[in-house]
Amino acid sequence: MKVYSTADLRNVALVGHGGTGKTSLVSALLFTAGAVNRLGRVDDGSAVTDYEDEETERKISLQTALAHLDWKGRKVNLIDTPGYAAFVSDAKLGVAVADTVLVLIEAVAGVQVITERVWGYAELFGTPTAFVVNKLDRENASFERAVAGIRERYGRTAVPIQLPIGAEHDFSGVVDVLGGRAYRFAADRSGKVTEEAIPATMVDDVRAARAALTEIVAETDDALMERFFEAGELGAEELLGGLRQAIATRRLFPILCASALHVVGAQTLLDAIVELTPCPSWREAVGVDPRNQSEVRRPVAEDQPVSAFVFKTVADPFAGRLTLFRVMTGTLKPDSHVVNPTRENHAERLSNLAVLQGKQATPVPELHAGDLGVIAKLKETQTSDTLADTARPIVYPRVTFRDPAISFAVTPKSKGDEEKISMALARLIEEDPVLRVRRDARTGELLVSGTGQLHVEVALTRLKRKFGVEAELHPPKVPYLETIRRRVSGVEGKHKKQSGGRGQFGVCVIDMEPLPHGAGFEFVDKIFGGSIPQNYRPAVEKGVREASERGWRAGCPVVDFRVTLTDGKYHDVDSSEMAFKIAGSLAFQEAMQQAQPTILEPVMAVEITAPEEAMGDIMGDLSSRRGKPQGMEAHGTMQRIRALVPMAEMLNYDAALKSMTSDRGSYTMEMDHYQEVPGPIQEKIVAKHAAKNQERAG
Numbered sequence: 001m002k003v004y005s006t007a008d009l010r011n012v013a014l015v016g017h018g019g020t021g022k023t024s025l026v027s028a029l030l031f032t033a034g035a036v037n038r039l040g041r042v043d044d045g046s047a048v049t050d051y052e053d054e055e056t057e058r059k060i061s062l063q064t065a066l067a068h069l070d071w072k073g074r075k076v077n078l079i080d081t082p083g084y085a086a087f088v089s090d091a092k093l094g095v096a097v098a099d100t101v102l103v104l105i106e107a108v109a110g111v112q113v114i115t116e117r118v119w120g121y122a123e124l125f126g127t128p129t130a131f132v133v134n135k136l137d138r139e140n141a142s143f144e145r146a147v148a149g150i151r152e153r154y155g156r157t158a159v160p161i162q163l164p165i166g167a168e169h170d171f172s173g174v175v176d177v178l179g180g181r182a183y184r185f186a187a188d189r190s191g192k193v194t195e196e197a198i199p200a201t202m203v204d205d206v207r208a209a210r211a212a213l214t215e216i217v218a219e220t221d222d223a224l225m226e227r228f229f230e231a232g233e234l235g236a237e238e239l240l241g242g243l244r245q246a247i248a249t250r251r252l253f254p255i256l257c258a259s260a261l262h263v264v265g266a267q268t269l270l271d272a273i274v275e276l277t278p279c280p281s282w283r284e285a286v287g288v289d290p291r292n293q294s295e296v297r298r299p300v301a302e303d304q305p306v307s308a309f310v311f312k313t314v315a316d317p318f319a320g321r322l323t324l325f326r327v328m329t330g331t332l333k334p335d336s337h338v339v340n341p342t343r344e345n346h347a348e349r350l351s352n353l354a355v356l357q358g359k360q361a362t363p364v365p366e367l368h369a370g371d372l373g374v375i376a377k378l379k380e381t382q383t384s385d386t387l388a389d390t391a392r393p394i395v396y397p398r399v400t401f402r403d404p405a406i407s408f409a410v411t412p413k414s415k416g417d418e419e420k421i422s423m424a425l426a427r428l429i430e431e432d433p434v435l436r437v438r439r440d441a442r443t444g445e446l447l448v449s450g451t452g453q454l455h456v457e458v459a460l461t462r463l464k465r466k467f468g469v470e471a472e473l474h475p476p477k478v479p480y481l482e483t484i485r486r487r488v489s490g491v492e493g494k495h496k497k498q499s500g501g502r503g504q505f506g507v508c509v510i511d512m513e514p515l516p517h518g519a520g521f522e523f524v525d526k527i528f529g530g531s532i533p534q535n536y537r538p539a540v541e542k543g544v545r546e547a548s549e550r551g552w553r554a555g556c557p558v559v560d561f562r563v564t565l566t567d568g569k570y571h572d573v574d575s576s577e578m579a580f581k582i583a584g585s586l587a588f589q590e591a592m593q594q595a596q597p598t599i600l601e602p603v604m605a606v607e608i609t610a611p612e613e614a615m616g617d618i619m620g621d622l623s624s625r626r627g628k629p630q631g632m633e634a635h636g637t638m639q640r641i642r643a644l645v646p647m648a649e650m651l652n653y654d655a656a657l658k659s660m661t662s663d664r665g666s667y668t669m670e671m672d673h674y675q676e677v678p679g680p681i682q683e684k685i686v687a688k689h690a691a692k693n694q695e696r697a698g
Contacts, residue, residue: 001364004075006302007279009370011077013094015118016104018084021134023047023061025260026080032191032266033069039189048358049080054461062087062458064094064312066356066372074274077372083114085666086455089401089434093311095121096399097326097372100277101129107141110149113638113664128247128278130254136164136171137259147255154253159216160209161254162268165199174257174265175202177209183268191263217242220251248278280370285328287394290341296394298329300369305392306330310385315427317466320377328396333366338387341395346380348387383433401434402668404449406654408456409474417469424467428459435459440479447476452654478648479602480556480685481674484595487513493587495579506579508532508540509567512591515560517674521548522562532568539577540565543584552592554599554689599682602647605672609640610665617660625649644672
């Protein structure tokens with residue numbers, strides 16, 4: 001495998017809404033460059049970067065994948081990312097290590113909701129960005145409409161540098177506005193191209209497009225602007241140099257055109273990538289010295305101390321942990337001595353270095369600054385970690401994600417798999433940092449949290465395929481709480497038992513009162529004198545605490561109350577800690593009957609992003625879920641609603657939002673506070689709890 005210098009590398013992430021053709025375009029580029037001998041197709045499962053069983057079955061990308069090709073002596077690393085809402089967070093990892101982002105726009109639908117999300121990722125990392133209007137061969141496709149939508153949302157600095165030849169089914173080639181030549185592609189999907197003069201019907205359009213491009217390029221540089229005013233135009237070299245600089249500094253966003261399925265525009269897109277987009281040295285590598293927390297800046301060059309950033313981990317049941325990384329600085333070799341400063345300087349032994357073509361790994365002797373690669377079986381290193389030279393450590397910023405939107409309870413199908421499922425889920429979390437797994441302390445359930453139901457379902461499918469563990473998914477139990485609304489005094493708890501020999505005797509008297517929300521449980525000892533010996537009083541508290549955790553009305557923990565121990569009785573022979581613990585429990589139960597117990601439910605802060613036309617349905621649906629809107633604001637072409645909604649009403653929201661927005665909406669939610677459950681709903685909760693108890697008893 002050839003080793004490439006930093007100057008000859010191009011790292012390109014393809015991002016966009018689901019269905020815009022990212023994986024198909026990667027396949028077309030690989031085929032055009034001769035990196036593969038046949039054109040991969042998503043429909044028949046032969047696409048290089050959709051290689052997992054779940055991806056070929058569902059015909060969508062579920063994770064970020066790598067491929068590479070050689071074009072005119074340059075190595076182009078292609079980072080294929082998912083575009084469906086449940087998995088698009090993984091695209092953030094791909095953008096983090098890219099030097100150029102290609103945002104794919106579907107020529108019929110135009111700018112869509114996930115377009116907004118992935119554009120935000122490119123903005124966050126300050127990555128040069130271009131647009132590719134894809135699927136121009138489709139019925140009702142319109143390059144002009146797509147460009148208008150892009151410019152409406154992202155401004156006039158989004159400029160076409162190519163124009164399509166023909167429209168819809170007659171789309172057959174592109175015109176290079178910069179070079180002033182036309183390129184017509186064969187209709188047999190071979191990717192073969194013929195260079196020719198610009199069609200006469202397009203001459204005026206191309207002249208206007210070049211004038212618009214020249215004007216925008218001139219505006220990005222004072223010297224070019226002065227030259228433009230003097231001469232009324234820019235020379236070919238000036239225009240090319242200015243365009244490169246404007247793209248690298250995010251002052252201009254070129255728009256290109258393609259039909260990935262028919263391999264139209266693939267060659268001209270590759271030409272643009274190697275001629276116009278920056279190599280990895282276009283910006284510095286910026287991190288922190290872990291020894292003193294000072295900022296470190298290094299050129300992205302081969303002669304710098306070696307460092308690498310891990311952007312993805314894959315749990316392979318056969319090869320073990322696969323670590324995907326970008327060499328940030330220096331030259332990485334199998335004998336490089338590196339440590340992981342994010343894991344207490346754990347020394348990592350590098351075995352064979354490789355590059356990935358989908359799932360196929362090809363060994364390489366070394367990788368230079370800016371290149372992407374994979375190492376197998378690192379022991380401690382995980383996603384977002386840094387590997388660095390022992391003597392010159394550095395830590396790069398971690399990639400962070402939104403908290404998961406929804407949680408589901410997971411149980412193994414086989415009773416003996418409880419421990420196995422926990423270990424397998426831990427492996428899955430390594431490769432999907434958006435996934436969360438935790439044991440709910442109140443309900444005892446094992447909860448798996450993700451961006452949506454599909455995200456969690458796919459995780460369980462992977463669990464079975466990779467680790468042989470089958471699990472069932474259940475809606476989680478809502479972690480209701482109980483509390484009291486009224487103060488009660490002088491409540492007695494008495495435990496007396498005589499059955500021959502030493503008996504059991506303990507009496508305690510308590511007051512119980514409500515506390516503010518969030519205060520928890522307080523126990524106050526106000527006994528003066530020896531009505532209960534000092535060594536038995538903690539047993540009363542323990543009895544109250546344990547009884548409160550079992551609940552009163554609906555089996556939910558009782559919170560936000562204070563118990564004051566005021567009096568009691570004991571027996572020199574028959575009293576014991578156990579007797580007073582039982583007495584405390586009985587006193588608690590008696591007090592709960594008098595203290596007006598009630599049930600509290602968790603309320604979630606929900607943020608929904610959806611198209612304007614769906615707002616009426618969404619607001620009506622929120623009202624039916626007992627939601628309280630907190631505000632609405634425009635977010636690009638979308639609307640964003642903030643609301644407070646009881647968690648119990650959000651358990652099936654994923655499917656409902658998809659239906660209301662035709663899968664164009666997304667949402668996040670996080671715990672906000674607890675509030676009292678309305679009376680009629682409380683009765684249902686209590687009845688359900690009683691039925692379960694009866695079922696267990698029967």
